[in-house]
Amino acid sequence: MHNEPLLSVNNLTVDLLTSKSAVRPVDGVSYSVRQGECLAIVGESGSGKTVMNFAPLGLMPTGVTTNLSGSVRFEGQELIGLSEPEIRRFRGKSIGFIFQDPMSALNPVRRIGRQIAEMAELHLNMSPRAAEARALDLVKLVGISDPSARLRQFPHELSGGLRQRTVIAIALAGEPKLLIADEPTTALDVTVQAQILRLLKDLQQRLNMAMVLITHDMGVVAGAADNIVVMYAARAAERGPVDKVLVNPRHPYTQGLINAIPRREDPIGSEFRGLPGVPPTLGAPINGCAFAPRCELAVAACTRSRPPMAPAVDSKVSVACPVVNQGKAAA
Amino acid sequence: MKKLNPILARMSKMPKAALITIGLFVALGTFAPWLAPQDPSTQNLLEAGLGPNAAHWLGTDHLGRDTFSRLIIAANTSLVSVGSVLGIAMTIGIAMGTIAGYHRGWVDDLLMRVVDVGLSIPSLIIALAVIGIVGPGYWTMVLALALAWWPMSGRISRAVAVSIMSKPHIEALRVLGASPWRIYFNHLLPGTIGAVMVYATADAGVAALAVATLSFLGLGIQPPTPEWGQMLVDALPYLESDPRQVLLPGLALTAAVIGFNTLGESIALNRIPKPLTRRMLAARRIEVAGWAKEGIDAQ
Amino acid sequence: MIHFISKRLKHSLVLLLLASLVCFTLVVSAPGNVAVLIAELRGAVATPGYVEQVAEEIGLNKPLLMRYVDWLGDAVRGDFGISYRTGQDVSADLANRMSVTGTLIAGGAAIATLISLALGFLGAFWPYKLPDRVSRGLALLGASTPTFFVGALVIYGFSVTFQLLPSFGFDGPQSWILPWLTVSVLPAAVLSRVVRVGLEEAMASPFVLTAKSKGLSRTAILFRDALPNITPIFINALGTQVGLMTATAIIVEPLFAWQGLGDYFLAGVRFRDFMVVQACLLIFLTFFILVNLIVDLAVLLTDPRIRRQWS
Numbered sequence A: 001m002h003n004e005p006l007l008s009v010n011n012l013t014v015d016l017l018t019s020k021s022a023v024r025p026v027d028g029v030s031y032s033v034r035q036g037e038c039l040a041i042v043g044e045s046g047s048g049k050t051v052m053n054f055a056p057l058g059l060m061p062t063g064v065t066t067n068l069s070g071s072v073r074f075e076g077q078e079l080i081g082l083s084e085p086e087i088r089r090f091r092g093k094s095i096g097f098i099f100q101d102p103m104s105a106l107n108p109v110r111r112i113g114r115q116i117a118e119m120a121e122l123h124l125n126m127s128p129r130a131a132e133a134r135a136l137d138l139v140k141l142v143g144i145s146d147p148s149a150r151l152r153q154f155p156h157e158l159s160g161g162l163r164q165r166t167v168i169a170i171a172l173a174g175e176p177k178l179l180i181a182d183e184p185t186t187a188l189d190v191t192v193q194a195q196i197l198r199l200l201k202d203l204q205q206r207l208n209m210a211m212v213l214i215t216h217d218m219g220v221v222a223g224a225a226d227n228i229v230v231m232y233a234a235r236a237a238e239r240g241p242v243d244k245v246l247v248n249p250r251h252p253y254t255q256g257l258i259n260a261i262p263r264r265e266d267p268i269g270s271e272f273r274g275l276p277g278v279p280p281t282l283g284a285p286i287n288g289c290a291f292a293p294r295c296e297l298a299v300a301a302c303t304r305s306r307p308p309m310a311p312a313v314d315s316k317v318s319v320a321c322p323v324v325n326q327g328k329a330a331a
Numbered sequence B: 001m002k003k004l005n006p007i008l009a010r011m012s013k014m015p016k017a018a019l020i021t022i023g024l025f026v027a028l029g030t031f032a033p034w035l036a037p038q039d040p041s042t043q044n045l046l047e048a049g050l051g052p053n054a055a056h057w058l059g060t061d062h063l064g065r066d067t068f069s070r071l072i073i074a075a076n077t078s079l080v081s082v083g084s085v086l087g088i089a090m091t092i093g094i095a096m097g098t099i100a101g102y103h104r105g106w107v108d109d110l111l112m113r114v115v116d117v118g119l120s121i122p123s124l125i126i127a128l129a130v131i132g133i134v135g136p137g138y139w140t141m142v143l144a145l146a147l148a149w150w151p152m153s154g155r156i157s158r159a160v161a162v163s164i165m166s167k168p169h170i171e172a173l174r175v176l177g178a179s180p181w182r183i184y185f186n187h188l189l190p191g192t193i194g195a196v197m198v199y200a201t202a203d204a205g206v207a208a209l210a211v212a213t214l215s216f217l218g219l220g221i222q223p224p225t226p227e228w229g230q231m232l233v234d235a236l237p238y239l240e241s242d243p244r245q246v247l248l249p250g251l252a253l254t255a256a257v258i259g260f261n262t263l264g265e266s267i268a269l270n271r272i273p274k275p276l277t278r279r280m281l282a283a284r285r286i287e288v289a290g291w292a293k294e295g296i297d298a299q
Numbered sequence C: 001m002i003h004f005i006s007k008r009l010k011h012s013l014v015l016l017l018l019a020s021l022v023c024f025t026l027v028v029s030a031p032g033n034v035a036v037l038i039a040e041l042r043g044a045v046a047t048p049g050y051v052e053q054v055a056e057e058i059g060l061n062k063p064l065l066m067r068y069v070d071w072l073g074d075a076v077r078g079d080f081g082i083s084y085r086t087g088q089d090v091s092a093d094l095a096n097r098m099s100v101t102g103t104l105i106a107g108g109a110a111i112a113t114l115i116s117l118a119l120g121f122l123g124a125f126w127p128y129k130l131p132d133r134v135s136r137g138l139a140l141l142g143a144s145t146p147t148f149f150v151g152a153l154v155i156y157g158f159s160v161t162f163q164l165l166p167s168f169g170f171d172g173p174q175s176w177i178l179p180w181l182t183v184s185v186l187p188a189a190v191l192s193r194v195v196r197v198g199l200e201e202a203m204a205s206p207f208v209l210t211a212k213s214k215g216l217s218r219t220a221i222l223f224r225d226a227l228p229n230i231t232p233i234f235i236n237a238l239g240t241q242v243g244l245m246t247a248t249a250i251i252v253e254p255l256f257a258w259q260g261l262g263d264y265f266l267a268g269v270r271f272r273d274f275m276v277v278q279a280c281l282l283i284f285l286t287f288f289i290l291v292n293l294i295v296d297l298a299v300l301l302t303d304p305r306i307r308r309q310w311s
Helices: A049-057 A084-088 A112-123 A128-141 A147-151 A160-173 A190-206 A218-224 A242-247 A252-259 A300-304 A322-330 B004-012 B016-035 B067-103 B105-120 B123-134 B138-165 B168-175 B180-202 B204-216 B228-238 B244-267 B278-289 C002-028 C034-041 C048-057 C064-076 C090-125 C130-144 C147-161 C173-203 C206-213 C218-255 C261-270 C274-302 C304-310
Strands: A007-017 A022-033 A038-042 A065-074 A095-098 A178-182 A210-215 A227-232 A235-241
Touching (some): A007 A049, A007 B278, A022 A227, A095 C206, A112 A160, A128 A160, A160 C206, A190 A210, A190 A218, A218 A242, A300 A322, B016 B244, B067 B105, B067 B180, B067 B228, B123 B138, B123 C218, B138 B180, B180 B244, B204 C147, B228 C147, C090 C130, C090 C261, C090 C274, C130 C173, C147 C173, C218 C274, C274 C304
Parallel strands (some): A038 A227, A095 A178
16 A cells, blocks of 8 residues: 555535535545645635645534535545544644644643643643653754743744744644645745745655645745645646646646746836636536636637546646647647 | 614514513503502402412412502513613713713713723612612612613713714714714714614613612612512512512513513624524535536546 | 732722722712711700710811811721711621621632533533523523522522521521522623633634644633633623622622621611711722722733733
């Protein structure tokens, strides 16, 4: 079973039911992550990338009922259909999480040290004293200065970057095999963003972890990820190795995204190249391709039925676009 | 009036039982003199301490007065005194609150400091202190309770007034040269009164408790006028032999207060989404079941 | 920290002074001639000459400010004057009565804390399920039932019907239980909602998602993450309720024939014994100010965010 991926998601569909509405933020998406690999999941806000990673692990806010279908296998074990206590055993121990906003992710009235140490007590069966020592090691590992003093401090006494490092230390405390980072740099100062990203990448390689990096920043993807899934309106648009997808984007949405990145050779003051139109609001699944209304290449077939994900010319890349795939068939 | 809509929407969701209780209390209180089957003060020592019978549906008290009639008339006593207390308290509170909200500055600071102090002292102690100095009596009770109650409506109306005054159309009116009087009486006051009324109604239960408590202590409604708290204290010496006469007024009062407190709770904002009820969950599941699931991307 | 405490102490002192001013003004503005009352109290015929003599004796003819300073000085030394009704020193009774009321409030607050935490956690454990509904129903009932009715019910239940506990007197722990129960119902009801709603709000905060992602169970999150977050809120609400219990004591003490401050105050109000009303009122107000001070210091100790503002 050496070849089986660490995490393999197959045709995952997530429905969220709230008292106000029912939405489908994830609609038949597949991807996999191998040991030591970094997968980037890219999409606009509301494209379902966070829900896709959190919902199968039972991490949804209160007041929301989750309906899952498809398959999510972690180390060969199916996660969908497990009860909450069974899923809880994966959280923290096998899978660590990093959140978007370190300002609110830490408990404001508990000391940093306790918040890290309780992970070691819980997952590594350590005594409180040993856990404190482990917390100190972790704080050093994530590059926090003056570590022993920091452990006694409260979250509001730290800067945003230090708080995110603390969140990373918490995520690492259970020695996870997979790290899920949800926009880990978005809420930080620009100057700190690069540091945190480098730290994450470095830790991932040193500890030989797999990482799922959820982001909307193509720059982050290029620097850190091995593979990429591009999401649009709850569905995967394109999937493949980063060097292939970024260099030669096939799906019109991916092309638009990459085209929108400002380039060095752009003259100063040149117009911003955004995608025309707005993404659809989440709700019931859309018939046909969700991107069709904004797509230059759209043909009648696009709105008739949902385009399947199919291997492109380079078989490592899959694209969900009838026009692109049609062209391949013709070629 | 638009401000009231969300409040009214929340009120419409409150339990029917509470609405019925409040309705019953108000109806009984209003039409008590016509509803009471017998004269509440007619004593008949030959019929004292009777259990329920055809002539006296809920029995009689230790002086042979008809308990059912006395309970109904007591609703009227309670409604009238609570109405007067809240009416006076709201008038003072709205006046103070809108003046503070209109002027801001040191007037605001001073009035709100007074309100803070007033709110931090239990209303029963304020009322008793006033009664202790002035001497007991019906109007002393009403005024003493109003004095203890106005800071509450004062704080609410000040908050509402401040939010109205910061609306752009008030600024526009000022620029257009509308007189302060016009802004105050045509715009500020009507908006504030509406909002404060709703909150004051929700507070009626606590006010009813206060009236009954003062009467229980012998410093509110004086005999022979029937009032629940005073009926209860009257019957207390006979608790062993005739507990019904203690239970009935206590239960009547508690029911009325529960009604108003439920109203208050339904007005209070709940910021956290509630989980779906089973029925709603089923409806959502049916909705979702209609959505096609395609195995479009099997790896 | 020290800066905060000294500032807070000064604030309390100003409030105390204000409270004393209110108590003084209230009695000075009372209708009727105090000198006549005292003259009659001494069993003399209130002839104008004798009344004038009494007025001179107790300092009624001095300017108001002087009277206030005299009165305040006496009050600080524990001298609250003579009861107009009994002719006895007001302060003679006070010490004993304060300990009676103190027993009532301390026991009531302890019971209310225990019950409210139990009910609140019950509700937070199974939100919107049966235990939560029961806890919510009990809270509504407790907050809506008049205290005097609660008292009558517990006397009827525990004392008349089952004869388990004495229904009156201040005579050892057995006699304390029913008054404690009666006085704790309202604060327990209010505080249980504070706990329940506070825990629910805390459980909806983003840091709970982090706690979940650590693999902690819901129980662990409730106790480790949510509970420390509501501690300052709870202490604040408990302080308010302890203050309100002085008012409840006025109802409960006479009901159980306890000779406490509430009973004393009520008697003072009934017989318009101004000196007693004044003394009790001053003690009550001082108590509120003291409770508020303690609450602020306790919140300072339990909430690191506030602590930081002042360090």
